[in-house]
Amino acid sequence: MKTSNLHTVEKIGGTSMSQYLAVRDNIMFNEQLKNPYQRVFVVSAYAGITNLLLEHKKTAEPGVYGRFASAEEDQSWVEAFTAVRNRMLEINQELFGDGALKDKADKFISRRLEDAERALTDLNNLCQHGHFEIGDHLLKVREMLASLGEAHSAWNLAHLLQKEGINAVFVDLTGWDIDKAVDMDELIKEKFWSLDLSECLPIATGYCHSAKGLMATFDRGYSEMTFSRIAVLTRAKEAIIHKEYHLSSADPKMVGLDKVVPIGLTNYDVADQLANLGMEAIHPRAAKGLRQSEISLRVKNTFEPNHKGTLITSTYVSDKPKVEIVAGRENVYAFELFDQDMMGQVNRFDTQILELINELKIQMVSKDVTANSITHYLSCNLKKAKRLQTLLEKQFPEAEVNVRKVCIVSAIGSDMQEAGMLAKAVKAIAEQGISIQALHQSMRQVDIQFVLDESHFETATVALHQHLVEQENEAGH
Secondary structure (H helix, E strand, O other), rough: OOOOOOOEEEEEEHHHOOOOOHHHHHHHHHOOOOOOOOOOEEEEOOOHHHHHOEOOOOOOEEEEHHHHHHHOOOHHHHHHHHHHEEEEEEHHHHHHOOOOHHHHHHHHHHHHHHHHHHHHHHHHOOOOOOOOOOOOHHHHHHHHHHHHHHHHHHHHHHHHEEEOOOOOOEOOEEEEHHHHHHHOHHHHHHHHOOOHHHOOOEEEEHHHHHHHOHHHHHHHHHHHHHHHHHHHOOOOOOOOOEEEOOOOOOOOOHHHOOOOOOOEEEEEHHHHHHHHHOOOOOHHHHHHHHHHOOOEEEEEEOOOOOOOOOEOOOHHHOOOEOOOOOEEEEEEEEEEEEEEEHHHHHHHHHEEEEEEEHHHEEEEEEEEOOOOOEEEEEEEHHHHHHHHHHHHHHHHHOOEEEEEEEEEEEEEOEEEEOOHHHHHHHHHHHOOOOOOOEEEOOOOEEOOOOOEHHHHHHHHHHHHHHHHHHHHHHHHH
């Protein structure tokens, strides 16, 4: 690949991708740029498309994959597939209008959809026989379906930019037409080696084929892993993520747009803490590659192109101890297992509990340990929570298992080693009349976590932001 290592690798999120004019005017033709080249773009599927292909990210409403996997009704996944096709063609109509390019776009994605639908039909028929289990093939099905969304958006963006006079190149990393499984890094190198970044603008699919399967490890975070590996392998000078909002000191919808501020500068420790709370700036495993290669990550707001956004580095530490962001997580279940015989055998109990948690693929947010009890704070839906409770009661018949719905609200910063900061945070919560169920602060001093009743999520977030961010900013001025 011809590059002077002065290029950036940039990812565009699904919400931004759904607003082409903003992408064109604010990202591609940003007046601050001398030319549109020396950049690589990795794109997500259009907003809502991956939900239709897999399942809704927040509500878990099944899409094509969810219906195919449950196989309760043979035809329900076909109906879901029709909904995907209709929505994709509708997007093409919105972007291209009528004409030859729209017909070409329709033909490209329709061919992919037909191939995928045929594969699902054949697999469904095959698994009617007792020798074949559909569960053995579901991960491959999930990978195949996910790739359709990014192939659609990347092809479209490349051709829309060509229409604008940019030498954009569609880089298909989905592995759709390759005849053998290859390593992810090998495929990226193969696709990029002949490109001259001073003369072309690659538009790469956010999904990348991998012999091991990308979604087995990263699931819906797969596009960030693709983005990270491209940045690392092409030795980018900076990685940039374009989102529909700034990486701010709190959720502006909750705290108020006039109250929050862009973080500006932070480090990968803070990014990891945010990911643990479900507010990913970037997937932790994707961040790891950038961090090890000493590539900084910039998070920008698509709709404020002249703002520098927030720069995340491996070395940054704030010039004075402070809270940079207040974030949290709802829909958390606290699983407390109490057993008088646990004393001195905590590790044995914990190992067995973690095996059950991993078996159900539930994410752990935090954990408490006392002499005779272990409490795991888990992010999952009600169905999995009930399943885990049943398994725990069966595995530990002598123990008392208590499950309750909670929320976690956290104050996070690159350096929070200041005497009195914990007391100030506790005071902010207590003044609202909120009872703290658990409190965590690690020796690394990058976050303080409050476990609260689920009903106090918004109130606690607003209170912490007011006391730890807004008042500190006012004092600083």
